[in-house]
Amino acid sequence: MHAALAVHPASGNGAAERLMESVAARLRPVVDRLDVLVAHTVEESRALMTDSRAAGLDVLVVLGGDGAAHQGVQFCAESGVALGLVPAGTGNDFARALDIPERPHAAADLVARRIAEGKRRRVDLGRAGGEWFATVLCSGFDALVTERANRLTWPRGPRRYDVAILAELAAFRPRPVVLRTDVETLELDATMIAVGNTPFYGGGMRICPGADPEDGLFDVTVVGNATRRDLLLMLPGVRSGEHTAHPAVRTLKAAQIHLAGSDLPVYADGEPVGRLPLDVTCVPGALTVVG
Structure with a gap:
């Protein structure tokens, strides 16, 4: 068994x-x-991983946060190399979705035990703009929040997103968006659209509460023409998933999605993947994970 531990020191x-x-x-x-x-750096990480794969890598264990996990996903997707996660970042949303303990040493013990037992499972991934993603792709208000949160150096952890939300609320307005799936087409003024392979983003916010990375489908959460007051009332429920009961929110399932209509930024796994328009595809069983 040949394994590598990818460490992102920061x-x-x-x-x-x-x-x-x-x-x-x-x-x-x-x-x-x-x-x-x-x-x-991302470039250094990819080069080191490629060298290990050339030597016959079986398992890649990533020690870091969601950004590090995202790079691990790019490397392991459709490769046969299994991915293990030891969360040590500020969000850790992919690890959370896979029921990996939050404490790094407990997570490392679990990964080691599963490697020893030979336990593997296949999970779906999303594909957009040439990038794989494991958790949530978002555009609109939440993408702008992520963009701002990534620039903040204080506060640490999920509270960065709370500060970014308040800052973006002051300026945001709904934008015209076209959402076309393999089942239906929506044309609306949207506040935000979240395409979930797993439920969580932003450090534990359950934006797509029904998302299951083993069903071959995305769960899509669409917030329509919501006012600032609507958003303020809705936001506390995002942690628990109760926001989907708000009249401005619509949910649907799809395997193929085309997003267009406004030049809004798009983020996936908290990383920038471009701007609208964009095609998004769910690829069943694209990733093997230790577990």
């Missing part, structure tokens, strides 16, 4: 770097070879 404000040795120590007893790949 994840979690340096938590990943501090945890690197202790996590590696938990993995070494269950594998024949463990490469520790420390990368400070």
Whole structure:
């Protein structure tokens, strides 16, 4: 068994770097070879992963946050290399969706146990703009919030998103959007659209509460022409998924989606993937995960 531990030292404000040795120590007893790949940039990370794959990599374990997990997904999708996650970031939404413990050492112990037992499962991924994504793709208000949150250095953790939400509320207005699926077409003034492969984004917000990464379909949450007051009333329920009961919210399922109508930014797994228009596809079983 050849495994690699990909470490993004800056994840979690340096938590990943501090945890690197202790996590590696938990993995070494269950594998024949463990490469520790420390990368400070996306390009460096991809180069190190490619070198390990050339040496016959079986499992890639990512120590970091959702940005690090996103890079691991790009590498492992449709490759046969299984992905394991040890969360050490500020959001950790993909790990949360896979029921991986929040505490890094508990997560590392779980990943090690599953490697030893040979447990694997296949999960769906989304594909958009040449990028894979594992959690949620969003456009509109929530994409603008993500854009702003990524620029903030304070506060740390999910509270960054709360600050970004309040800042974006002051300026945002609904935009004309066309949403075409393999089943129906919607033309509306939309506040936001979230396409969920898994339920969570923004550090545990259950924006697409019914999303299941093993059903071959996206869960789509569409917030129509909502006022600022509507959004303020709706936002507390996003943590629990209760926002879907609001009259401005519509949910649907689809495997193929075309989004157009406004030049809005699009984010997936918290990473920029371009602007509208954009085609989004659910690819069943595209990723093998340890578990």
